[in-house]
Amino acid sequence: MSCEQRYLVDEYLDGELGQDEAAAFEAHLGTCASCRSELEAVRALIKATGELPRELEPERDLWPQTAEQLRPVEKGGGKRRWILGGGALAVVGLLAALCAGVIGVGLLWPTDPSLEPARALLSEGDLPGALAAWTELSQDHPADAEVVEGAAYAALLAGDLDEADRLLSTLPDGPEVRLRRAMVAQRAGDLDAVAEHGRASGLPAGQVMAAEVHLADSEPDQARELLRAASAAGGSVGRTADTYLSLLDADDEGRALAEATALWSVGERALSCRAAEDLVVGLPDGLERDEQLMLWGSRCVTSRRPDEAEHLLDEVLVPPPGQQWRMHALRGMIHAARGEQTLALTTFEQLEQGGAPPQGVRDARATAASLTDDPEFAVALVGDQRSVAAARVLMEVGAVDAARRVVPEDTVLASVLGTP
Amino acid sequence: MLALAREPMEPLDEAALVRRARQGDLVAYEALYRVHAGRVYAVCLRLAGDAARAEDLTQRAFVRAWQRLSSFREEAAFGTWLHRLAVNLALDELRAEQRRAERTAEAGEVYALSEARRTGPERGMDLERAIAQLPDRARAVLVLHDIEGWKHADIARHLGVTTGTTKSQLHRARRLLREALRS
Numbered sequence: 001m002s003c004e005q006r007y008l009v010d011e012y013l014d015g016e017l018g019q020d021e022a023a024a025f026e027a028h029l030g031t032c033a034s035c036r037s038e039l040e041a042v043r044a045l046i047k048a049t050g051e052l053p054r055e056l057e058p059e060r061d062l063w064p065q066t067a068e069q070l071r072p073v074e075k076g077g078g079k080r081r082w083i084l085g086g087g088a089l090a091v092v093g094l095l096a097a098l099c100a101g102v103i104g105v106g107l108l109w110p111t112d113p114s115l116e117p118a119r120a121l122l123s124e125g126d127l128p129g130a131l132a133a134w135t136e137l138s139q140d141h142p143a144d145a146e147v148v149e150g151a152a153y154a155a156l157l158a159g160d161l162d163e164a165d166r167l168l169s170t171l172p173d174g175p176e177v178r179l180r181r182a183m184v185a186q187r188a189g190d191l192d193a194v195a196e197h198g199r200a201s202g203l204p205a206g207q208v209m210a211a212e213v214h215l216a217d218s219e220p221d222q223a224r225e226l227l228r229a230a231s232a233a234g235g236s237v238g239r240t241a242d243t244y245l246s247l248l249d250a251d252d253e254g255r256a257l258a259e260a261t262a263l264w265s266v267g268e269r270a271l272s273c274r275a276a277e278d279l280v281v282g283l284p285d286g287l288e289r290d291e292q293l294m295l296w297g298s299r300c301v302t303s304r305r306p307d308e309a310e311h312l313l314d315e316v317l318v319p320p321p322g323q324q325w326r327m328h329a330l331r332g333m334i335h336a337a338r339g340e341q342t343l344a345l346t347t348f349e350q351l352e353q354g355g356a357p358p359q360g361v362r363d364a365r366a367t368a369a370s371l372t373d374d375p376e377f378a379v380a381l382v383g384d385q386r387s388v389a390a391a392r393v394l395m396e397v398g399a400v401d402a403a404r405r406v407v408p409e410d411t412v413l414a415s416v417l418g419t420p
Numbered sequence: 421m422l423a424l425a426r427e428p429m430e431p432l433d434e435a436a437l438v439r440r441a442r443q444g445d446l447v448a449y450e451a452l453y454r455v456h457a458g459r460v461y462a463v464c465l466r467l468a469g470d471a472a473r474a475e476d477l478t479q480r481a482f483v484r485a486w487q488r489l490s491s492f493r494e495e496a497a498f499g500t501w502l503h504r505l506a507v508n509l510a511l512d513e514l515r516a517e518q519r520r521a522e523r524t525a526e527a528g529e530v531y532a533l534s535e536a537r538r539t540g541p542e543r544g545m546d547l548e549r550a551i552a553q554l555p556d557r558a559r560a561v562l563v564l565h566d567i568e569g570w571k572h573a574d575i576a577r578h579l580g581v582t583t584g585t586t587k588s589q590l591h592r593a594r595r596l597l598r599e600a601l602r603s
Contacts, residue, residue, distance in 0.1 A: 010591045014565075016572070045594055045601075048547055049566040055458030056465055058475055063453055066479045067446065070486045285487045317484065318505050321494065328577050346582050353583075354573040 003034045009042050127158040138167065145171055152180065161188040179206045189267055191216070204230040204237040211244065215262035220248055220255060223262075253279060269303035277308050281315050290316045294323065297330055304371060306337040325356035329364035336368035341377050344368060348383070366390045375399040382406060438498050442489045449489075453482055456499055460506045466563040467510035469552040477513065481506035507564070511578055514556050550600040558593035561586050566594075 005028055011017050012025050029036055131154045138144075138151035148167050155164035164184045171177050178201035185193035191213045198210030207230040214223035223244070230241035247258035256279050263272035276296045283289040293312045301309035309330065319327045328351055335344035348368070351361050362385045369381040370393045379402040382390045391407035394400070407414045434455070440448035460481050465474035485492075485502050492501065551559060560579065564570040565586070572583040572590075579586065 007591065010594060011587065014590075016587065041598060042594055045598055046566055049551075049562070049597075052547065052567055054462060054567075056462040057458055058461045058478065059471065060475075062457065062461075062475055062479055062482075063450060066453065066482045067450070069479065069483045070446065070449070285484060286490065287488060287492065318488075318501070318508060324577070331580075350573060350576060350583065354571075354577070 003032050003038075005032070006035050006038045009035060009038045013039070013042055013046060127154070130154045131158040131160065142170070149180070152184070156184050156187060159187075175201045175203050175206075179203050182206050182209050186266060191266055194266065199226065204233040204235070204241070208237055208241055208244075209265075211241070212262040212265045215244070215259050216266050216268060218259065220258075224248060253282070264299060269299070270305070273300045273303060273305050273308055277312065280312065285317065287320055290318060291320050294319065294326065294330070301330060301333045301337055301371070302367060304337050306334040309334050309337075325351055325354070325360065329356070329361065332364060333368045333371060336377070336381055337371040339372065339374070339377070341380070345380055348381070362387065363389070366393050369393045370396065373397060375402070378402075434498055438489065438492070441486070442492070449486060452498065456502055457482075459499070459503060463503065463563070463568060464506055464510050466548075466551060466567060467507065467514065467560055469554075469556070469559060473513070477506065477510050481509055484509070507568075508578070511560060514560060517556070546601060547597075550597050553600060554593050554596055558589045558596065561589040562593035562597070565590055 005025065008017065008021075008025050012022060017025060029039065131151075134147070134151035134154040137147045141147045148171055152164045152167035155161070155167060161184055165181060165188075168177055168181050168184065178197045182194050182197035182201060185191075185197060186209060195210045195213040198206035198208075198213070200206075207226040211223040211226040211230070214220070214226070227241040227245050227248075231238050231245060244258050244261075247254040247261075256275065260272050260276035260279060263269075263275060273296065277300070280289070280292045280296050283292060293316045297309045297312035297316075300306070300312060313327060313330055313334075316327065328347055332344050332347035332351070335341075335347060348361060348365055351364075352358070362383075365381050365383055365385065366387065366389045369378040369390070372378050372381070375394075375397045376399075378394060378397045379399050382394060382402070386406050386408045388408065391403040394403035394406065404414075434452070437448045437452050441452060457478065461474055461478045464477040464481070465471060468474050468477060481502065485505055488505075492498070494501070551562065554562065557579070561575055564575045564578075565572065572586045575586045576583045
């Protein structure tokens, strides 16, 4: 006769029961012969399986046949030169480098302490508040370049791109103004203006932006000229230019990957993902291939293309060291983008239990929440984290009450949203 | 020959072997193969439940590892990395086979296929044979948990299921094993 608690035997022996559950089950064992006998049987089985040899010799020597399949290691030249020379890592860093470039530009923005309150509104994500504050300042001080630049920046972040360009065009022409106009044009999707202002800026970041437009338009020669100029300046933007140049000089696949990357940078995300998918899958096996697969998988899912993302992730053979959790976080986002609520939530819960970096999982949850239009699902995805990013995502799907609950206290966004 | 090659003729500096193999030194790579083949083959055999497939998986694991050596930088962890790679290959194959079976095969064909596998050459041990005869998913969970020492969370992630599923599969696998061993 079997006891209905016998199903706990496995978890008890595997140490999967909590302290209280284990104690309760031990008490039960004292009174239940059936469970005691089950316990002994399972314990004996676990012992026997654990004692099986960890090594077994194949019945024949597999080496000769294996050796026949090993091609000589390629040294330099051809496809592997750019893919193995750390080039791919640099490509992974492209977006980051560009972001750094943009942040660098951001640091050039006003530093006058009297502008601090308006800057704080910006940095804490209260875009309407920031835009209002900066617009008022710029109306009071129309000749103050710092103020006009700040107002343009706030307009850029708030999405009022026409206003941002109008403000910038009132300033005396110069390299930095041109670079900012290129950034605004990129946000607005006006690629001709990106190329024009980027080139005219004469600054490396502007040259790379202009080159990306030419690459996206399949004009590699014009892109090369700009990239060589940017490369000469060195720094992180110079390295970005170098990576593009090495891709362009490699082979057809390299050129195609450069174009796909440029398409992503100029905001043509759907086109970019479509262009990259087969290319990346077709790369030679290696760590770099897995990194590229994860990079483009991430890009596909964040542009709401979960099927392509899944295809790319399925191709990953071994996630790069320390990146296993990121694979699963991306799968969680894929589930979220498809509206597979239980799967998405379970994935993130498992990541949390499995020791993934907590901040990484929180960010992944917020990103996943930005991929759904269902407010309740978004709230569940965000979980119990408190961050400005999560609050902004929730505001975007219209879950304002929930946004109030997750916005950290003592932020401007909290004071704008009010308390729950 | 196998026994000879496995005898340590000099202290084995695995990191140095990995570096030499990365330069294209086949002799060094054969030395690495001799050290690790038994472990890789064992996990492939137990996951695949079939010697012919385990041989194929073992070869593929070593071919893949060779192709990827140029990008592999943690020489000291070669064995762990190789083992992981082999497990991934074997699990991919199990998944692919399940998809094929679900998609194309009629019930009778599936039966015929799995019977063919189960009568393949096996080690003489009852326990090994009983493990080989477990259903694929339950076998994978048991091998990874009870033999390879993986945690439920890791297994669940690799199989794309929840830990609730891996726990119930482990329970099922152990129950089936005990029944098989009793009969």
